Amino acid sequence: MGPKPTVVETDALISELDALVRNLEAQASALQSSHAALVSAVNELGMRVDADLIGGVSEDLRTLQKDMNSLFEVFRGYPGLVTDIDTKFNRDMARLSTLDATIVNVDNVLDKLAEVTQHARHGDATKRH
Structure with a gap:
């Protein structure tokens, strides 16, 4: 172990450590915000995909219904x-x-x-x- 650090050196290290902790907290906060934005975007995309799928499926169902009606017209004969x-x-x-x-x-x-x-x-x- 080296010589015992002086109070000034200790204060400087504590100050540096404190700055690093604040920096980490800021990064964590930024990460939390960007993660929340990502989750929100994913959810919105999911809802849009669901809406598009449901819209697409209902469009497909309408087309299928038209096709079935045409088929029934043919079968009536x-x-x-x-x-x-x-x-x-x-x-x-x-x-x-x-x-x-x-x-x-x-x-x-x-x-x-x-x-x-x-x-x-x-x-x-x-x-x-």
Whole structure:
């Protein structure tokens, strides 16, 4: 340890320390103010962002509602189209059913014709002998 400081040196150090403390307090106060301003700005930005988002979302919702209304307008014509398609489908199915029955009849006639032809051939063969 060095020699004991004199009262003047001690007072000078205390004075310097006091000035440093006041400087620190001023800086802390300035920092506190700027931090408060920052928090305020962040909050304002947050509120603006929220407002913009809410505004944007509500605008999107309005657009979506318009789109849905347009879509419903299109769908209003669909039941008629669906009924028309259903009617045509049922008519086509009836025609297919009729066609199928006709094919079965043709098949039956061909089978009978084949039988008659077989009998006729056997009959001819019998008559020749």
